[in-house]
Amino acid sequence: MVEHMTKEELKERIADLEWEDFEAKTAKSELPKDIWESVSSFSNCYGGWIVLGVKQEGKTFSIQGVDNIEKLEQDFFSTLRSQKFNAQLIAQPKRYIIDDKKILAFYIPASKIKPIYYNVPSNTYIRMGSGDQRATEAEINAMFRDQSFGIKTEQFIPTSNFDMVNSASLQSIEAM
Numbered sequence: 750m751v752e753h754m755t756k757e758e759l760k761e762r763i764a765d766l767e768w769e770d771f772e773a774k775t776a777k778s779e780l781p782k783d784i785w786e787s788v789s790s791f792s793n794c795y796g797g798w799i800v801l802g803v804k805q806e807g808k809t810f811s812i813q814g815v816d817n818i819e820k821l822e823q824d825f826f827s828t829l830r831s832q833k834f835n836a837q838l839i840a841q842p843k844r845y846i847i848d849d850k851k852i853l854a855f856y857i858p859a860s861k862i863k864p865i866y867y868n869v870p871s872n873t874y875i876r877m878g879s880g881d882q883r884a885t886e887a888e889i890n891a892m893f894r895d896q897s898f899g900i901k902t903e904q905f906i907p908t909s910n911f912d913m914v915n916s917a918s919l920q921s922i923e924a925m
Contacts, residue, residue, distance in 0.1 A: 814850025
């Protein structure tokens with residue numbers, strides 16, 4: 750995941766479609782209400798950029814700019830530090846000027862604590878392609894479980910070897 754984005758990289762992304770790690774929002778003078786869904790989804794997945802001052806028109810983007818970059822940045826960070834989210838979040842801000850218009854971007858890293866939601870657990874979002882989707886109850890429960898017990902399937906057991914695998918179990922999986 751790219752935590753730094755140059756002005757040229759931003760221009761390339763604006764000329765393209767939204768990506769799984771890039772969300773554009775108009776946000777002329779106020780933070781859009783759905784920005785918190787993107788914060789949740791990037792926190793729960795692989796991280797990503799929220800870019801304010803860019804409007805999506807069909808499958809293209811146009812630079813609109815933001816009016817009060819300082820206010821938007823302050824409002825964003827005040828909410829991240831408030832009790833709106835179940836965990837305190839961090840973000841890296843970046844300011845750009847493109848065609849004499851101010852753009853404000855925030856890099857939201859993947860959180861080590863999951864799920865990240867705002868107000869209530871049902872407001873947990875994940876990133877699916879280039880959009881934010883409300884997480885299912887099963888996905889939320891899996892995040893809570895993984896947070897509580899860790900992801901054991903990713904851990905290596907030093908004294909293990911393939912001879913320890915139950916061949917009947919493998920055959921039953923193959924039959925599915």
